[in-house]
Amino acid sequence: NAGVTQTPKFQVLKTGQSMTLQCAQDMNHEYMSWYRQDPGMGLRLIHYSVGAGITDQGEVPNGYNVSRSTTEDFPLRLLSAAPSQTSVYFCASSYVGGRTSYNSPLHFGNGTRLTVT
Amino acid sequence: GQQVMQIPQYQHVQEGEDFTTYCNSSTTLSNIQWYKQRPGGHPVFLIQLVKSGEVKKQKRLTFQFGEAKKNSSLHITATQTTDVGTYFCAGPKSGAGSYQLTFGKGTKLSVIP
Numbered sequence: 001n002a003g004v005t006q007t008p009k010f011q012v013l014k015t016g017q018s019m020t021l022q023c024a025q026d027m028n029h030e031y032m033s034w035y036r037q038d039p040g041m042g043l044r045l046i047h048y049s050v051g052a053g054i055t056d057q058g059e060v061p062n063g064y065n066v067s068r069s070t071t072e073d074f075p076l077r078l079l080s081a082a083p084s085q086t087s088v089y090f091c092a093s094s095y096v097g098g099r100t101s102y103n104s105p106l107h108f109g110n111g112t113r114l115t116v117t
Numbered sequence: 118g119q120q121v122m123q124i125p126q127y128q129h130v131q132e133g134e135d136f137t138t139y140c141n142s143s144t145t146l147s148n149i150q151w152y153k154q155r156p157g158g159h160p161v162f163l164i165q166l167v168k169s170g171e172v173k174k175q176k177r178l179t180f181q182f183g184e185a186k187k188n189s190s191l192h193i194t195a196t197q198t199t200d201v202g203t204y205f206c207a208g209p210k211s212g213a214g215s216y217q218l219t220f221g222k223g224t225k226l227s228v229i230p
Contacts, residue, residue, distance in 0.1 A: 031216040040126070042205065042222035043160070050216065090159055096216045103148060103209050103218055105162035 002026055006091050006109035013081040013116045021076040021112050023091030029107070030096040032074040036060065036087040037111075043090065049074055050096055081116045088113050121208050123221035131229050136193040138224035140206035147209055149182060149189045150218065155202045163191075196228050 007022045025032065033048035045058030049068040063085060065077040074093075078085060089112045094104040120143045130136050140149065148167040152160040164173055166182035166189060173180045177200075179192045193200055203223040210217040 033217075035220075040222065043220040045217070048217065092160075094216060103150065103165075103207075103216060105150060105165065106152075106160070106207075106218065108159040108161070111159050 004091055004093055004107050004109035006089075006112050008112060009110065011112060011114050013078070013114065015082060015116060017081050018077070018079050019081065021078075021089055021091075021114075023074045023076065023109060024072050025074075025091075025093040025107070026072065027093065027107065028071060029093035030071070031104075032068065032091065032093045033058070033106075034064070034066065034074070034076045035090045035092060036085075037090060038087050046076065046089075078114075081114075083116045086114060086116045121206060121219050121221040123206055123224050125224055126222065127225050127227070129227045129229060130196050132198060133195050136196050136200070136226055138191050138204050138206075138226075140189045140191075140208075140221050142187045142208050144211055145186050147186075149186075150207045151180060151189075151191055152205045152207065152220075153202050154205065154223070158202075160205060193226075196226070198228050198230055201226060201228050 004025045030051050034046040035043040037043050044060045046064050047066040049055045052068050055066050068074050091109040092106040094106045122141045124139050150165045151163040153163055154160045164180050169186050170184045171182040177194045181190045203225045205220050205223045207218040207220045210219045
């Protein structure tokens with residue numbers, strides 16, 4: 001049981017390049033999400049999904065695309081990288097609350113450190 | 118919009134001293150979660166509080182949920198170097214389903230040996 005797996009761990013891009021950050025989970029979680037973490041800004045939600053074929057925008061979605069073709073995978077695409085996208089990116093997953101209205105704990109991947117020059 | 122605020126942003130303590138971080142929400146929360154992130158690591162779930170006035174303990178860590186369910190605190194007794202990291206609180210996003218969380222900006226704890 002690997003949990004949430006993110007690749008790559010580190011990436012350096014030049015402005016204008018595109019790339020995909022991979023995220024996979026093996027816990028059969030319905031909810032998957034992408035956060036970026038910047039110094040002093042905490043964790044900000046980029047995009048999220050509550051199941052295959054369903055995605056929605058979070059707090060800071062501009063410049064990023066996502067898709068959810070399977071329950072397990074939730075890739076994050078940077079279409080044209082900008083220096084402002086230099087950050088640490090975390091993928092996180094959880095169950096969607098069933099009988100209760102309480103949030104399920106989020107399971108985070110190890111993160112991807114992205115630098116855009 | 119909904120805000121979850123944490124104070125202080127940074128805390129430096131001598132090893133053995135106590136530490137407290139506070140979390141305040143602009144709205145009533147159905148539950149609150151706490152996470153710890155070690156330097157260079159990823160956030161790890163610590164605990165969830167759901168009842169008004171609830172107090173939970175994990176060894177030297179004490180978590181409280183306010184009576185009005187709008188604030189929470191994490192208290193560490195006799196800090197150790199292993200407590201170093203950033204502590205985040207998170208509450209459900211208003212109007213969202215039971216899965217979206219809004220995180221506070223975290224309190225970064227440094228422990229001086």
